[in-house]
Amino acid sequence: xxxxxxxxxxxxxxxxxxxxxSEKYGDNLxxxxxFPAEFRSVQAHYPIFFQKDTNTGQFYxxxxxxxxxxENLFLQDGKWQAAYIPLTVRRQPFLIGQQTVQEDGVEQxxxxxxxxxxHPRINEDQGEPLFFPYGGNTPYLDEVGDxxxxxxxxxxxxxxxxxxxxxxxxxESFTLDIELDNGEKHQMIGFYTINEETLAALPAETLxxxxxxxxxxxxxxxxxxQSNIRQLLNFKNAQ
Amino acid sequence: MAxxxxxxxxxxxxxxxxxxxxxLAAEHNADNGKLSPSPKLNITLIxxxxxxxxxxxxxxxxxxxxxxxxxxxxETEFLLSCDASFKQGSRFINWTHAQKANGNSAEHYLHxxxxxxxxxxxxxxxxxLAHREQVSFADAVxxxxxxxxxxxxxxxxxxxxxxxxNNYGYHLNAGKFSQLLQQHCTEKLGVTHIQDHVTAIHxxxxxxxxxxxxxxxxxxxxxxxxxxxxxKSLILGEQLNVPFICQKSVLFNDSALAVQVPYPSAxxxxxxxxxxxxxxxxxxxxxxxxxxxxxxxxxxxSHTDQAQAEQQLVEYLKPTVNIDVDNLEIRKLxxxxxxxxxxxxxxxxxxxxxSGFIEPLEASALALVEWSANTLAQQLPxxxxxxxxxxxxxxxxxxxxxxxxxxxxKLHYVLSKRSDSDYWHDHRESCSIPESLQQQLKLxxxxxxxxxxxxxxxxxxxxxxxxxxxxxxxFQTLLPSQLKPSLQNxxxxxxxENIKRTQGLQQLLPTxxxxxxxxxxxxxxxI
Numbered sequence: 001x002x003x004x005x006x007x008x009x010x011x012x013x014x015x016x017x018x019x020x021x022s023e024k025y026g027d028n029l030x031x032x033x034x035f036p037a038e039f040r041s042v043q044a045h046y047p048i049f050f051q052k053d054t055n056t057g058q059f060y061x062x063x064x065x066x067x068x069x070x071e072n073l074f075l076q077d078g079k080w081q082a083a084y085i086p087l088t089v090r091r092q093p094f095l096i097g098q099q100t101v102q103e104d105g106v107e108q109x110x111x112x113x114x115x116x117x118x119h120p121r122i123n124e125d126q127g128e129p130l131f132f133p134y135g136g137n138t139p140y141l142d143e144v145g146d147x148x149x150x151x152x153x154x155x156x157x158x159x160x161x162x163x164x165x166x167x168x169x170x171x172e173s174f175t176l177d178i179e180l181d182n183g184e185k186h187q188m189i190g191f192y193t194i195n196e197e198t199l200a201a202l203p204a205e206t207l208x209x210x211x212x213x214x215x216x217x218x219x220x221x222x223x224x225x226q227s228n229i230r231q232l233l234n235f236k237n238a239q
Numbered sequence: 240m241a242x243x244x245x246x247x248x249x250x251x252x253x254x255x256x257x258x259x260x261x262x263l264a265a266e267h268n269a270d271n272g273k274l275s276p277s278p279k280l281n282i283t284l285i286x287x288x289x290x291x292x293x294x295x296x297x298x299x300x301x302x303x304x305x306x307x308x309x310x311x312x313x314e315t316e317f318l319l320s321c322d323a324s325f326k327q328g329s330r331f332i333n334w335t336h337a338q339k340a341n342g343n344s345a346e347h348y349l350h351x352x353x354x355x356x357x358x359x360x361x362x363x364x365x366x367x368l369a370h371r372e373q374v375s376f377a378d379a380v381x382x383x384x385x386x387x388x389x390x391x392x393x394x395x396x397x398x399x400x401x402x403x404x405n406n407y408g409y410h411l412n413a414g415k416f417s418q419l420l421q422q423h424c425t426e427k428l429g430v431t432h433i434q435d436h437v438t439a440i441h442x443x444x445x446x447x448x449x450x451x452x453x454x455x456x457x458x459x460x461x462x463x464x465x466x467x468x469x470x471k472s473l474i475l476g477e478q479l480n481v482p483f484i485c486q487k488s489v490l491f492n493d494s495a496l497a498v499q500v501p502y503p504s505a506x507x508x509x510x511x512x513x514x515x516x517x518x519x520x521x522x523x524x525x526x527x528x529x530x531x532x533x534x535x536x537x538x539x540x541s542h543t544d545q546a547q548a549e550q551q552l553v554e555y556l557k558p559t560v561n562i563d564v565d566n567l568e569i570r571k572l573x574x575x576x577x578x579x580x581x582x583x584x585x586x587x588x589x590x591x592x593x594s595g596f597i598e599p600l601e602a603s604a605l606a607l608v609e610w611s612a613n614t615l616a617q618q619l620p621x622x623x624x625x626x627x628x629x630x631x632x633x634x635x636x637x638x639x640x641x642x643x644x645x646x647x648x649k650l651h652y653v654l655s656k657r658s659d660s661d662y663w664h665d666h667r668e669s670c671s672i673p674e675s676l677q678q679q680l681k682l683x684x685x686x687x688x689x690x691x692x693x694x695x696x697x698x699x700x701x702x703x704x705x706x707x708x709x710x711x712x713x714f715q716t717l718l719p720s721q722l723k724p725s726l727q728n729x730x731x732x733x734x735x736e737n738i739k740r741t742q743g744l745q746q747l748l749p750t751x752x753x754x755x756x757x758x759x760x761x762x763x764x765x766i
């Protein structure tokens with residue numbers, strides 16, 4: 001990826017963003033980062049697991065789209081076959097950035113929208129415009145701003161959620177062995193999920209605390225999401 | 240009814256004392272590192288505020304990972320608070336031949352911590368012998384010789400605490416390690432810490448230790464005493480009169496000069512193994528911590544004097560430091576090579592230097608501390624009446640361990656072809672070589688060391704250690720007369736797999752410094 005640039009209405013006034021879903025726009029993703037705030041929507045379609053960032057060793061949660069690198073089984077015939085697409089996919093080609101501003105002489109950190117200038121979705125002919133011809137953000141751009149805000153807060157909450165899972169020893173690694181109808185076998189390693197035995201043995205006061213934080217909900221959403229592996233398998237077998 | 244063993248006093252702090260306290264408490268008073276509501280033992284550690292600890296032992300074995308995990312210390316916390324780094328073995332430099340003054344490159348070999356690939360399946364050593372001209376034993380059966388020369392870490396930032404890609408122990412700051420253990424033992428594991436001077440040690444009529452007199456804390460009695468008083472061996476040696484068995488006739492080194500030196504720059508790589516470079520009358524250890532190096536010259540005072548030893552140490556340091564080597568603060572240490580006849584007598588067990596010490600050639604000191612403390616923790620007799628049964632078998636094992644350590648260390652000298660001093664000649668005099676080692680060497684000329692050469696299952700050094708040293712030093716063993724083709728095929732597969740793994744890990748692994756920086760920023764994942 002190229003160095004992101006700060007979005008502005010001068011340099012970027014004529015840009016449009018292609019919102020179509022396709023491999024050529026980078027949608028051939030095996031999985032993407034997700035967070036508890038969107039678990040309810042995500043678990044309706046995708047299995048949710050946990051994984052470590054190879055660069056930091058820190059856990060994050062993911063929504064899974066396939067069984068191997070660059071395989072997104074939801075991408076079919078130029079369409080994404082699910083009613084909900086996780087925000088970290090939909091945000092492309094935008095990123096959240098930070099800049100320091102002086103406000104009444106006090107230095108403040110402000111969140112701003114950054115843009116990956118070489119992203120294939122960016123062009124001047126087709127897709128969603130960012131700015132109106134005579135100035136002002138389009139509703140699309142406002143939506144992007146909201147999305148990035150949601151992601152920002154969602155990831156902070158996600159870290160807290162996962163720290164809680166680790167502290168309670170609720171995360172366990174697992175190996176996903178799948179066998180396709182044609183006899184082909186895949187093994188996926190490096191993923192983690194909720195340890196149901198440990199969960200079942202948690203004392204009432206710990207459960208109450210998890211509930212207050214909204215994490216009990218997220219835990220059960222994660223568990224429920226596992227049934228979506230079946231859907232992934234069906235897609236794969238149908239190929 | 241016989242009185243249960245409930246009250247234990249450990250005399251002496253330092254790494255030995257605090258490791259013993261931690262291991263005892265973790266075994267009897269805690270579960271998963273958390274203190275039980277009704278601890279079984281009362282563990283007290285008394286140390287004199289006036290007696291400084293030696294604080295040199297800076298290398299551990301992989302067993303320390305298990306020990307720390309059992310005690311309940313987070314690896315991230317340990318690494319950061321003890322200035323620790325990863326140790327994947329020991330590299331022996333110029334041990335076979337002395338380096339010529341005209342500057343031919345140094346010869347070296349690694350004794351790595353990872354066992355040869357496929358160890359659980361078959362012994363690759365006989366299969367390697369036919370290829371000895373093409374590839375070193377360490378490179379044929381493992382990855383650490385290559386990886387450690389690149390200063391690569393044994394794991395990644397995604398590898399959970401205490402887990403690994405390649406087996407490792409640690410290099411650490413011994414003083415900080417004692418502090419961490421002390422803090423953990425007193426705050427988390429309920430160990431009572433008394434800072435006071437022991438003025439007298441008392442025995443009862445049966446010859447057992449009954450109590451201690453102290454300067455300020457009165458009389459302290461206990462059912463069992465652990466002697467961690469260092470070389471003075473105040474209880475086991477002085478009170479219980481257990482004789483000291485001197486081993487200087489086998490391993491001559493009795494002196495050491497230790498120094499700490501800074502890195503030339505903040506991004507100098509941190510070595511992945513202990514470097515041990517042979518000298519004319521001893522050898523120099525070189526241990527890389529994240530913050531500094533610890534270097535020392537171990538030598539035989541019967542063969543050289545302090546001035547010459549110091550000169551050699553300075554010469555060794557010169558090319559790798561950018562400080563004034565003439566004004567180094569060099570500490571002189573004396574080593575009495577040997578051990579007590581037994582480590583456990585009556586109701587007292589000695590742990591650490593109180594039970595014995597030998598030159599740190601294979602960093603066995605802390606490993607023996609762990610063995611002693613684990614043995615005591617796991618075999619602690621229920622009462623005094625059955626104690627002698629346990630101590631008899633512990634003492635037997637203690638002596639087996641010492642015999643193995645001495646013979647294994649001696650092996651490094653016996654195999655040397657150096658002829659630059661009497662020191663090396665004397666080491667090869669048969670009167671200095673234990674009889675059983677001489678016999679083993681005779682056997683190994685016809686067959687590679689195997690598990691059948693190892694006396695018992697929990698020996699400190701496995702057959703692989705003997706293989707790494709023998710073949711690292713160019714020892715010649717006859718080629719096996721027969722190898723089953725099916726096993727040969729499997730051996731070839733393993734050799735190929737090892738090459739692939741070495742290349743793969745070379746791409747994957749960060750350097751020690753990179754990994755430690757990431758650990759400081761993010762911590763290692765718990766799982």
